Amino acid sequence: MDIRTLCLGILTMGDATGYEIKKTFEERLDLIFQASYGSIYPALNKLTEEGLVSCRAQSQEKRPDKKIYSITSAGRYLFFDEIMKKPAADRFRSEYLATLMFAHLLPAAAISELIDERIADRLQKIESLMSDCDTRQTDREQFLCNYGRTMYQAEIEYLQENRHLLEADALLGSRAAE
Amino acid sequence: MDIRTLCLGILTMGDATGYEIKKTFEERLDLIFQASYGSIYPALNKLTEEGLVSCRAQSQEKRPDKKIYSITSAGRYLFFDEIMKKPAADRFRSEYLATLMFAHLLPAAAISELIDERIADRLQKIESLMSDCDTRQTDREQFLCNYGRTMYQAEIEYLQENRHLLEADALLGSRAAE
DNA sequence: AATCACATGTAAGGCGTTACATGATTGG
DNA sequence: CCAATCATGTAACGCCTTACATGTGATT
Numbered sequence: 250m251d252i253r254t255l256c257l258g259i260l261t262m263g264d265a266t267g268y269e270i271k272k273t274f275e276e277r278l279d280l281i282f283q284a285s286y287g288s289i290y291p292a293l294n295k296l297t298e299e300g301l302v303s304c305r306a307q308s309q310e311k312r313p314d315k316k317i318y319s320i321t322s323a324g325r326y327l328f329f330d331e332i333m334k335k336p337a338a339d340r341f342r343s344e345y346l347a348t349l350m351f352a353h354l355l356p357a358a359a360i361s362e363l364i365d366e367r368i369a370d371r372l373q374k375i376e377s378l379m380s381d382c383d384t385r386q387t388d389r390e391q392f393l394c395n396y397g398r399t400m401y402q403a404e405i406e407y408l409q410e411n412r413h414l415l416e417a418d419a420l421l422g423s424r425a426a427e
Numbered sequence: 428m429d430i431r432t433l434c435l436g437i438l439t440m441g442d443a444t445g446y447e448i449k450k451t452f453e454e455r456l457d458l459i460f461q462a463s464y465g466s467i468y469p470a471l472n473k474l475t476e477e478g479l480v481s482c483r484a485q486s487q488e489k490r491p492d493k494k495i496y497s498i499t500s501a502g503r504y505l506f507f508d509e510i511m512k513k514p515a516a517d518r519f520r521s522e523y524l525a526t527l528m529f530a531h532l533l534p535a536a537a538i539s540e541l542i543d544e545r546i547a548d549r550l551q552k553i554e555s556l557m558s559d560c561d562t563r564q565t566d567r568e569q570f571l572c573n574y575g576r577t578m579y580q581a582e583i584e585y586l587q588e589n590r591h592l593l594e595a596d597a598l599l600g601s602r603a604a605e
Numbered sequence: 606a607a608t609c610a611c612a613t614g615t616a617a618g619g620c621g622t623t624a625c626a627t628g629a630t631t632g633g
Numbered sequence: 634c635c636a637a638t639c640a641t642g643t644a645a646c647g648c649c650t651t652a653c654a655t656g657t658g659a660t661t
Contacts, residue, residue, distance in 0.1 A: 261529070352567055400582065400585075414567070415566065609658100620648095622647080626642085
């Protein structure tokens with residue numbers, strides 16, 4: 250599933266402009282999928298060419314014309330086929346965790362700071378999900394929102410309980426002074 | 428941090444060939460970073476040009492020469508600078524969760540199957556991490572290994588407790604028959 | 606007879622981001 | 634007055650994967 254396909258999916262929920270689709274990515278899908286204008290606008294043009302979406306222009310005063318996209322029935326069928334396929338594996342890459350794999354090369358203070366900042370970041374993400382969660386309409390969206398909260402919470406607890414494993418190494422130097 | 432930099436990091440742990448570096452990615456870093464030969468070999472060539480690693484060839488009978496790479500002191504300094512930088516945000520993309528956001532378009536059986544398979548997959552990943560974990564040498568590697576187990580476990584529990592939110596929608600059709 | 610492990614590489618292409626280009630309106 | 638929101642797009646480039654190319658030896 251690429252960004253093009255997900256644009257199609259978003260249009261199953263109702264007509265939208267490219268700008269609005271971008272906002273949907275940011276506000277409702279950010280946990281699991283990111284997309285920039287540089288992907289979205291070309292995707293919509295291609296989908297239009299292929300007859301998977303249709304486009305009507307709404308002229309506005311003193312603004313560029315708004316292009317409102319609607320999914321066609323061909324588009325609906327294609328999207329259905331896509332989601333019936335076995336989804337590809339998640340892609341995850343963490344520079345943060347990669348850095349921790351070399352914690353023994355870092356000063357003790359740097360390790361502690363990395364972990365403190367991570368916990369703070371996760372707490373903040375949980376908070377912003379909490380306020381979002383209430384405003385989410387569907388069960389599916391609540392499911393995703395709470396999924397995020399659960400994962401972040403599990404990470405925080407893991408870091409708190411296991412940070413000593415990383416910090417111990419770095420302390421050896423100072424312990425030698427005892 | 429790109430693959431090139433992580434190759435440098437792997438070489439701080441000891442000399443290695445491109446082939447061995449690939450194995451390190453697969454066996455010890457797969458949870459957080461993936462890399463193919465198509466990235467690794469060109470990366471090593473570039474690092475050599477730049478004087479960040481050195482390379483000696485070991486000729487073998489009936490096999491291509493083995494090229495054993497060692498990190499230079501310039502390489503060590505550069506890598507240290509890299510890990511002292513604030514790591515970029517994690518990148519996560521899940522087709523699986525994106526599919527679940529459109530669960531209302533899927534037949535009930537398909538949703539249940541998706542969730543069952545995910546749980547099975549996560550269980551299997553936990554098991555393979557369990558056996559790995561014991562053989563891991565450093566505290567850091569155990570930290571990562573247990574991080575993975577914890578996250579997968581949290582996901583399983585979340586799915587078991589909340590799957591009804593997704594399955595309920597799909598059941599409405601059959602419930603109407605009552 | 607086939608597949609896996611060892612061993613190195615290249616080329617083409619996919620997929621996506623960032624930065625640029627443009628410009629009005631609204632709210633602080 | 635400055636930033637954010639609305640609104641659309643392109644071009645250049647980065648980063649990485651996949652598939653191809655080649656070949657031996659051991660295991661199943």
